[in-house]
Amino acid sequence: MDEETLAIFRAEADSLVESLEGGLLALQTRPGDRALIDQVFRDLHTLKGTGGMFGYTELAAFVHGFESAFEALRSGSSVASSELVAISLKAHDHIVALLDGQSSGDPDAILAGLAAAVGDQTPIPGPRPDVAPVAADIDIVIPPEPQPALRVQPPAAPVSVPEGPASAPAKSSSTIRISADRLDEMMDRVGELVIAEARLAEIAAKSGSPTLMSVTEDIQRLATGMRDATMSIRMTPLSSITGRFRRLVHDLADQTGKPIELVLEGEDTELDKSVVEQLAEPLMHLIRNAADHGLEDPMTRIDLDKPMAGTITLSARHSGAEVLIQLADDGQGLDAGRIRAKAVERGLISAEADLSRNELLRLVFAPGFSTAERVTELSGRGVGMDVVSRTISDLRGSVDLDSEPGQGTRITLRLPLTLAIIDGLLVEVAGERFTIPLAAVEEIVELPEILDDQQATARLLDIRGRLVPYLPLREVFGSPGRPGPFQKIVVVSSGGGRVGLVVDRIIGSNQTVIKQLSPLHSGLKIFSGATILGDGAVALILDVPSLVTRSKRPSPSVNRLQEAYV
Known part of the structure; x- marks a missing residue:
């Protein structure tokens, strides 16, 4: 062949x-x-x-x-x-x-x-x-050739034909297989088309020609349709990788001697194929950890009045511009005291370090960290959780960890819906342009003048009875000069959290082709990438989950303002 x-x-x-x-x-x-x-x-x-x-x-x-x-x-x-x-x-x-x-x-x-x-x-x-x-x-179906109108005398001997209704003519296949490389190349071409279309729109707007504007609008409509069609081709349901998890759980049950039930929810949730392909390995690490460390043995579960079979639940759902994938078990949960002792033993923290429970739990993502007493075929070398953290970070996502003693552990992966093209909101801060993913934007309000002069890294704004922290992006970026009047607050959300981003001006929405940052700039967590605008300039794309997390950090001004509102 x-x-x-x-x-x-x-x-x-x-x-x-x-x-x-x-x-x-x-x-x-x-x-x-x-x-x-x-x-x-x-x-x-x-x-x-x-x-x-x-x-x-x-x-x-x-x-x-x-x-x-x-x-x-x-x-x-x-x-x-x-x-x-x-x-x-x-x-x-x-x-x-x-x-x-x-x-x-x-x-x-x-x-x-x-x-x-x-x-x-x-x-x-x-x-x-x-x-x-x-x-x-070999089952081969050959469509019958067109029959002539001439009536033909049937053969005398009966022909071996199965009983039942006559089969319908074979239909041509409605799907084809294409190389993933060709699909990626097509996506790259569409991305370049979107950039060229934005450049044409810029030229048409400056020219003022009605004919050119009309043609530009047609090209924008066609480019948007092509973008949506190409993106739909790239989208893959999570079920494309969940089959291997069923087999993994079956084998883990045999190896550990623990009856395990795997529950899958939201398998039809779609993500960009480039995201799905990289999710398999970290999810398999999480399932192994849940089976080996999380779930108790059958006799222990019976003594605790739990079902003899442990349950691992893998669920997925859309949330704005993100996809939330959660892996939960009903096992013994994480022991914060044991994690602290291991971290001190390995020199990750000092014995006097004052860490919250959540900060202690997140130490399990440190490279080489493990609480296992011995190394087994399944775990114990402290590699799995490190792989999860690095892979999700490379996908511009985040990992949330929650665990209750005796109740189990829940790990939530927050991932961008796509890594290719998104709708963006173009804003201006200190003369520079930035893009905010439009799917994460909830609303835009004007910054009240009474709050304009407060100097702090985080504030609170009362929006229809709800306190929303807000971040002046000028201060976050360290931009020089003072802002002009009528600043705007773009309220964005991620993972159930909300934050208002203070900008100088709203420019408008546009199609944003995501370009990855260079290795030199990859450590800038508040940016998830960059895009090329119609005039050839580069605009950085804000990382909304990172900014939401930043807004949750306590500061004296937050406590003072909160007391004023309550």
Whole structure:
């Protein structure tokens, strides 16, 4: 096979293998689900046919034996026991190894185990590895050719046709597979188009030509439509990676001896594909930690009047310009005292350090930090939480940690909806332009003159009965000079928190193509990136979650003003 054909086969095979694993894991809780059994059988049958057609004869031979075991489930002569699911998952792993040109065990032993699990002690026969399956094993649908109007006498002998309603003509596929690199290239082109469109709008506005303005408006409308269409292609549901978590929990339950239930909520929540691809590893680290450190053993849970099986819940939802992904367990929670002792032992803090409970809990994200007494295959080296923190930070997100002794731990990942193009609000501060993500903006109000002269790093403003802290961006940026009259407050929100950003002037909204900051400037946490404006100038994009966090820091002025309002 040439490289393109091989890539097509692997994409199809990977999809089938993922579906197969998901079906096998679902059989644990729905062993009598006939539709689920049929799905697993179809996955095996298609994988066998395509494998044989593309020259993977050893794979086709093994899958044929695997398929024979599930024939017993289809016929009703056997049930999907836990033993069958366990050995089937081993068979699945062997299929993955064969696709990679490796071997993960003795295929004959796996097939014998499958036979035993369905009640047949005779090993399941399979075709010889050097003989490809016959063409009948490959499902190929060929649309019928147009029939002439001439009536033809039917043959005397009956033709073998299955009973039931006539099948509808085959329809052309409504989806196609494209390379991720091509999609990224397309997104880059759209980004450059948006920048060019902004430049054209700037020129048209200066020219005052009605014809040029009309054409510019048409191009803006088309560019916006192309941007939205391209962004929708890039968006991927979280369910694209949750299948591997089901398998992980299944294996962790076997390794730890703890019955574990995985609950998935909001799997249809969509994120930019570049974000989803990087989420798998940190989420797997969090699940491992929850299973190994968080959940108690069955006897301890019974003594605590908890269900014997521990629960790990992975949920996702949209919140403005962010996606919130939360992983929670109902285990023993984090021990702040133990974390403090380990941090002092490792020299991360001094013995006299006065830290809040939340600050102590966040020490678990320090590189190499672990409270485990011994290193196991699952954890103990202090790498997992560090990986989570660094990965989420690289994605311009943040991590919130909350834990109650005896009640469990909740870790919330706050991530930007996309890393490509957003709608932005362009503002001016001390003669410089900055962009605020429009999805995070709640409202814009004018700064009262009575509050204009108060010198502090944080203030409070009463907006319809609610106190909202606000930050003068001139002070945050260290800009020289004094602001002019009629400053505006842009109220933004993130993670349930609100802050007002004081700016000199509101310029307007625009499409913002996000450009990453250089490594030299990546440490500036109040900026999440930069964009190129229509006149070629660069505007920094404000990091709203970072500014909201900054506004929560206590200061004498906050306490004084709060007393005045209460």
